[in-house]
Amino acid sequence: MKNRVILGIVVGVSCLAAWNPPFQYPDHWPAPQYAFEHNAIDSLKRELGRALFYDPILSADSTVSCASCHSPYQSFAHTDHAVSHGINDQLGNRNAPVLINLAWQRQLMHDGAIAFFDFQPLAPITHPKEMGEDLRHVLIKLNRQPRYQRELFAIYQDSTMTSERLLKCMSQFLLSLVSADSKYDQVQGGVLSFTEQEQSGYRVFQAHCARCHTPPMFTNYAFANNGISVDPMYQDSGRYKISHQAQDVFRFKVPTLRNIEFSYPYMHDGRYATLREVLQHYSRDYHSNEGAADVSLPLSFSEKEETDLLAFLLTLSEPAFNFKKENQFPRAFFQR
Amino acid sequence: MRLGCFILMWFWGNLKAQHDIHLKWNFHSTDPYLNIEVCKFYVGNFVFYNHGIEVGRAEDYFLMERLKREELVFHECINTGFDAFEFQLGVDSITHERGVMMGDLDPVQNMYWTWQAGYIDAKIEGKWKEHPFQLHLGGYQHPYRADQKVRVSCSKVQYEYQFDSFLDIGFIQRLNEAMGDNGCLIMSPRTEAVEWMQWIANKMMEH
Numbered sequence: 001m002k003n004r005v006i007l008g009i010v011v012g013v014s015c016l017a018a019w020n021p022p023f024q025y026p027d028h029w030p031a032p033q034y035a036f037e038h039n040a041i042d043s044l045k046r047e048l049g050r051a052l053f054y055d056p057i058l059s060a061d062s063t064v065s066c067a068s069c070h071s072p073y074q075s076f077a078h079t080d081h082a083v084s085h086g087i088n089d090q091l092g093n094r095n096a097p098v099l100i101n102l103a104w105q106r107q108l109m110h111d112g113a114i115a116f117f118d119f120q121p122l123a124p125i126t127h128p129k130e131m132g133e134d135l136r137h138v139l140i141k142l143n144r145q146p147r148y149q150r151e152l153f154a155i156y157q158d159s160t161m162t163s164e165r166l167l168k169c170m171s172q173f174l175l176s177l178v179s180a181d182s183k184y185d186q187v188q189g190g191v192l193s194f195t196e197q198e199q200s201g202y203r204v205f206q207a208h209c210a211r212c213h214t215p216p217m218f219t220n221y222a223f224a225n226n227g228i229s230v231d232p233m234y235q236d237s238g239r240y241k242i243s244h245q246a247q248d249v250f251r252f253k254v255p256t257l258r259n260i261e262f263s264y265p266y267m268h269d270g271r272y273a274t275l276r277e278v279l280q281h282y283s284r285d286y287h288s289n290e291g292a293a294d295v296s297l298p299l300s301f302s303e304k305e306e307t308d309l310l311a312f313l314l315t316l317s318e319p320a321f322n323f324k325k326e327n328q329f330p331r332a333f334f335q336r
Numbered sequence: 337m338r339l340g341c342f343i344l345m346w347f348w349g350n351l352k353a354q355h356d357i358h359l360k361w362n363f364h365s366t367d368p369y370l371n372i373e374v375c376k377f378y379v380g381n382f383v384f385y386n387h388g389i390e391v392g393r394a395e396d397y398f399l400m401e402r403l404k405r406e407e408l409v410f411h412e413c414i415n416t417g418f419d420a421f422e423f424q425l426g427v428d429s430i431t432h433e434r435g436v437m438m439g440d441l442d443p444v445q446n447m448y449w450t451w452q453a454g455y456i457d458a459k460i461e462g463k464w465k466e467h468p469f470q471l472h473l474g475g476y477q478h479p480y481r482a483d484q485k486v487r488v489s490c491s492k493v494q495y496e497y498q499f500d501s502f503l504d505i506g507f508i509q510r511l512n513e514a515m516g517d518n519g520c521l522i523m524s525p526r527t528e529a530v531e532w533m534q535w536i537a538n539k540m541m542e543h
Contacts, residue, residue: 035433119443164436
């Protein structure tokens with residue numbers, strides 16, 4: 001695979017684990033959306049963001065970190081619960097999505113509530129059912145910690161944690177979570193080829209799914225109603241909550257299907273446990289949400305095609321991503 | 337006693353150093369039934385004109401707040417008088433895109449909606465005859481974009497400008513109409529928020 005280095009230059013030598021290479025993506029990908037000119041990538045800042053991501057100090061009772069809901073082993077999704085799980089064992093009403101290739105997204109969250117990337121961590125930090133904290137208090141707590149002071153000094157020649165430093169460093173870590181080396185990418189790069197079954201599944205995918213889950217990011221970043229029934233418990237109206245436009249009722253952000261194998265359970269409320277169930281929703285679900293849906297169900301594919309499609313979806317996985325040392329808990333930082 | 341409360345805003349040139357512009361908010365209530373507990377809002381992107389030519393500009397955003405920050409001084413912003421000017425009331429979407437900032441735009445100012453994302457352009461909270469109201473006015477996306485451009489033209493070239501009050505009797509009338517049984521609450525981007533901001537901007541442009 002040919003890689004293009006977009007935000008080069010690892011600055012300085014980190015006393016944390018070195019992060020190398022900086023930020024790469026394949027030639028067949030579009031350009032990222034994040035405004036890097038306001039937050040140029042720097043390996044030390046990225047490492048500080050990584051520490052913050054794993055530090056429960058960001059929550060009110062210091063029990064929940066970002067990683068509690070976004071596990072590196074599941075491409076930063078959450079698999080224990082259908083919906084997420086915050087301080088005092090409170091359940092939220094949505095499933096935690098994968099955190100990969102975020103630099104390409106214009107709007108975050110299942111309903112696109114967050115359009116300004118750097119501010120995203122404020123949502124879980126201040127949400128009463130997630131981390132239940134207050135930004136001002138988080139800054140006070142962090143400013144008492146020598147390990148943060150040392151790291152801040154190394155970066156800024158000043159050891160104060162500010163909202164801007166906190167949020168921009170966290171952005172750097174999140175932006176660096178790029179998964180671009182699936183079998184699909186290797187086939188596109190001419191390194192590997194699909195099996196016959198995968199090739200057949202790819203054709204089914206192109207015919208029925210690519211309109212919304214558009215390659216190479218496997219999402220068109222739009223909001224759509226994919227025909228799932230309204231969940232009786234949460235009655236989540238999706239994008240409508242943000243836009244208040246009638247056509248957006250029950251529309252959710254089209255999620256990427258990269259690393260989909262690891263990010264079960266599926267849909268905004270985690271209603272389907274397996275990919276098979278998801279495919280059966282698309283191919284056999286006659287009772288759901290008709291009329292309003294942006295896709296007319298059932299989609300016509302045979303059982304063999306369904307299996308082929310499943311084989312294709314598995315080519316979107318990059319298992320090595322889940323075990324990248326540079327994305328995991330930074331033990332050395334917390335031992336100091 | 338006249339009913340109503342007044343917020344006044346002045347610009348005046350400092351005669352000794354004409355490069356400075358002072359901007360003052362004067363919060364004063366004469367209405368015994370109106371109790372304003374919080375009144376703060378963003379203003380920014382000031383541009384001053386003299387006979388159609390731009391003579392000064394200050395692109396920063398400032399959070400004006402009753403009892404905390406009622407005066408702004410622009411140093412060396414302008415070296416002649418102005419006969420027109422404009423500014424943004426509320427934070428525009430270009431500023432939103434720039435990411436996290438410090439100072440007045442720091443999210444610790446509690447003027448940021450974390451779950452809807454976006455700055456709150458104005459917060460006005462208090463009680464009117466014991467009925468509570470909380471107006472959190474904001475929104476950066478169509479059709480709930482709440483920030484407003486305020487344009488003012490003066491009859492002559494000058495260094496100061498005094499705005500008509502916006503928290504006057506008209507404000508109380510509007511509030512009264514919007515009051516339900518539990519007071520008046522606006523906490524997220526929506527049509528009412530846009531209308532309030534338009535109304536405030538129009539009040540500032542009236543003279």
